[in-house]
Amino acid sequence: MTDAPCRIGAGSGFWGDMIDPAVELANEGRIDYLCFDLLAELTMSILQRRKIRNPGAGYITDLAPMIRQVLPAATRNGVKIITNGGGANPPAGAHAIAEVALELGHPELRIGVIEGDDLTDRIQGIRRDGWRFANLETGEQDIDRIADRVVAAHAYTGSDGIIAALGDAADVVLGGRLADSALYCGPLMHHFGWTFTAHDWERIGAALTIGHVLECAGLCSGGMSSQWRHAKDVWRLGFPLAEVAADGTATIEKVKGSGGLINRWTVKEHLLYEVHDPHSYLLPDAIVDLGGVRVTEVGPDQVRLIGMTGRERPDTLKVQIGYQDGFIAESRALISWPDALEKADWCEELVRRRLEYIGVTPLEQRYDRVGVNALAGSAAPDPGYEPNEVDFRMVVKTRTKAEAEVARRALLLPATAGPVGTAFGAPSPVREVIALWPTLVPRSLIDEAVTVSSARELQHART
Amino acid sequence: MRVHDLSYVRSGDKGDIANVVVLARDADAYSRLAQELLPEAIAAHMGELVQGPITVYPMPNLEAFQIVMYGALGGGATRTLRFDATGKSMCTILSRMPLREGEALQ
Numbered sequence: 224m225t226d227a228p229c230r231i232g233a234g235s236g237f238w239g240d241m242i243d244p245a246v247e248l249a250n251e252g253r254i255d256y257l258c259f260d261l262l263a264e265l266t267m268s269i270l271q272r273r274k275i276r277n278p279g280a281g282y283i284t285d286l287a288p289m290i291r292q293v294l295p296a297a298t299r300n301g302v303k304i305i306t307n308g309g310g311a312n313p314p315a316g317a318h319a320i321a322e323v324a325l326e327l328g329h330p331e332l333r334i335g336v337i338e339g340d341d342l343t344d345r346i347q348g349i350r351r352d353g354w355r356f357a358n359l360e361t362g363e364q365d366i367d368r369i370a371d372r373v374v375a376a377h378a379y380t381g382s383d384g385i386i387a388a389l390g391d392a393a394d395v396v397l398g399g400r401l402a403d404s405a406l407y408c409g410p411l412m413h414h415f416g417w418t419f420t421a422h423d424w425e426r427i428g429a430a431l432t433i434g435h436v437l438e439c440a441g442l443c444s445g446g447m448s449s450q451w452r453h454a455k456d457v458w459r460l461g462f463p464l465a466e467v468a469a470d471g472t473a474t475i476e477k478v479k480g481s482g483g484l485i486n487r488w489t490v491k492e493h494l495l496y497e498v499h500d501p502h503s504y505l506l507p508d509a510i511v512d513l514g515g516v517r518v519t520e521v522g523p524d525q526v527r528l529i530g531m532t533g534r535e536r537p538d539t540l541k542v543q544i545g546y547q548d549g550f551i552a553e554s555r556a557l558i559s560w561p562d563a564l565e566k567a568d569w570c571e572e573l574v575r576r577r578l579e580y581i582g583v584t585p586l587e588q589r590y591d592r593v594g595v596n597a598l599a600g601s602a603a604p605d606p607g608y609e610p611n612e613v614d615f616r617m618v619v620k621t622r623t624k625a626e627a628e629v630a631r632r633a634l635l636l637p638a639t640a641g642p643v644g645t646a647f648g649a650p651s652p653v654r655e656v657i658a659l660w661p662t663l664v665p666r667s668l669i670d671e672a673v674t675v676s677s678a679r680e681l682q683h684a685r686t
Numbered sequence: 687m688r689v690h691d692l693s694y695v696r697s698g699d700k701g702d703i704a705n706v707v708v709l710a711r712d713a714d715a716y717s718r719l720a721q722e723l724l725p726e727a728i729a730a731h732m733g734e735l736v737q738g739p740i741t742v743y744p745m746p747n748l749e750a751f752q753i754v755m756y757g758a759l760g761g762g763a764t765r766t767l768r769f770d771a772t773g774k775s776m777c778t779i780l781s782r783m784p785l786r787e788g789e790a791l792q
Contacts, residue, residue, distance in 0.1 A: 360701050447696065488694050501752050551767070598779065600733065659764055
């Protein structure tokens, strides 16, 4: 515990993100912690499926290459790594990290593993005890309708496990569905000695706000930005870091000379990104209020954040349940001048009538004229000219895989039975749909287990 | 004039909910947008893209608006049939909304 500022960097914002900016931060960022968010809403279901097929899988496969590249600089500079890349199988992910650590000559690297977020096999039991997992979005009061189609269920967990692992001298902390913001809040709470008490809610709210700004990495340093014209060399985008003071204020910056851009716009864009009620942003560690935050440019690629706050954490944790929800067949055809839009209408009717004729009743179907209305739908104005070509996109959703396979063949017809001059597009393979059921669970039902072992110990445990 | 001329925008998704961040380019733009970015006007502009209610949170501290649109992604990223499953373009679509030019604004 210390009052000295803490420097904390973003290592990744998603599974598949660039790794070199993380290495750059570990080398030159003078950071204490490097945090890797690797999970999106659907990821846990994908990983759970992999784990069912192979008990040694189910973590983010980027973990090993990521650690391989980052670890040399991280160990040299004393940078601790925090990630939710354990996904549906943190112990297996820990073994993958241990193997890399041993290969690189770091047998004493301490790896902390956090478990307890996985509710997949507990849903029925908790349901029987009277908790109904009401859907936060649709308002449906009971999960019964989809209970037999559940693929995965995980609670978004907060900083407790991370604080415990760091307290036990972990160099790498690996969890499952750790909330994105907790990856940052946990280390900051550990560093400053903040606790979940009335004394610290304001500072925890600040830590979460800082975490929220950093958690998508390059998305606050020039990526996905209105400032795209001004962001320099984004092919070597610099990821952001925050220098956080003991009072919870922070400066967002990046390694000098790195690509991208940090200014008040890039920070504000991300400060509000995917937040709903900005005065009541419910996270596992606190309820954040962004109503007093001030964003000020204090130098080139340096933005100061003050005025963050939060209130006591909720008694419930968010749970994301993935469930099987049908299959999708999709294809495209490129329709040429002349009369491309008229031909597209004609092709739409062709496909709709074919599906009807062969007895496929889609749950949903959609036909886009890419280049005209695929994004804006009815909000797109008439193009007002005759296009050279129209990319005709067809998507059909069915209950069963067999129906989707049959529908997929019908999607070839615009080229073979449609107007002359229409270019084939190969239909994509039929894909399974996993829908999400956002819900809550009482915090008291989530019991996290934290174990910290050296890479050598993990290796011995396995053999 | 459109929302685009007065602001920078960004959108994201959670389930079937899209959020659009509108950052006013200056204080005057913020006042003007505060009178224009009303849920009914936004709903009329977005048309069939948004099936549910719309909430607008003005944020004077940031000269920004958080616009939350429910039922806005065709069922949500994992199950929608839309090309833009995660609603990244919802912000630019909104930013094309015309302002009530010529009308007296207070």
